[in-house]
Amino acid sequence: MLNMEALSALAAEAGFTHSAPLDVATLELKDEVRAMCSANTCRAYGKNWSCPPACGELEDLRQKFAQYSRGILVQTVGEVEDSLDFEGMMEAEAAHKEHFAALHEKLLETWPGLLALGAGTCTRCKECTYPDAPCRFPDKRVSSMEACGLVVMDTCKANGLGYYYGPQSIAYTSCFLLE
Template sequence: MDGKIEQMALAAGFTHVADLRAQDIVLMKDVRDMCAKNSCGMYGKNWSCPPACGTIEECRERVMAFQTGILVQTVGELEDEFDVETMMETEAAHKEHFLQLHDALQPLYPGLLSLGAGTCTRCSVCSYPDLPCRFPEKRFSSMEAYGMLVTQVCQISGMKYYYGSGTISYTSCFLLE
């Protein structure tokens, strides 16, 4: 990995970073179909989520246009298994790290594809569906919206998905070139 990119990821606050080969990512219809079950409540509510983010075939075409990227994680230490506060803090921190790194990488890789953990939160209320996306160049979808199974993406990158009881981890990726 380019040492500069690794430094940028760590400076943004991520605890782990690894190389990601886009061609090894398997996009799964089953994962994508889970969005329609709407357990997160965001299906059909955001330009970054299905169905607005495009079909899984369109997502595959976008992903397969890349060769290289990075996988990033924020891992938090829980006081116990009921430590919801730390879970939420770690999730919020991961989102902050993600936005910071996206904004730092975009001048270097103007065509980058950033896929986060959860829906796009650039705006407090998404303009979908009445008005166009306010920041299309800053918008991001989730890995799951693209049909990625996070455990599979971790595996091909040699990164752990689970760090043991007492931990919580959030994962995102940036496809660069």
């Protein structure tokens, strides 16, 4: 049984603004989200080991997810001037990735077999080795929730976590499947 109070304290310590218990049964891996990846609007499709198609088939991911029942959803809400404030968005995303890396390290001490799902493509290396050479850090590589076919807003809703905090806010969400 997870101690959610202790877990949310760890999340806050890592810098996240919000967190919520995650019921893994609510995670729906959808083919249509994968189809959006292949439209390549984010320009990461087929360019990174953490993204489709390299990150694996949804059926294999479903089997992986089935090994877990509970975890934690974590979120960083940043401020932006408006919907065109790309600098503000990038700052919030960078902060979220920092929080995520800090909590990931911490949680691995107790749950070495955890499954971490991030936000956005893996940016650990300046340039990804895909597809010419193996990933440099396969143990630390993290795929995004979307790359796994998840609709982030639906996942938040199903687990009682907010998603939209107003026009001058932007939220980045990730999760850890723990046990």
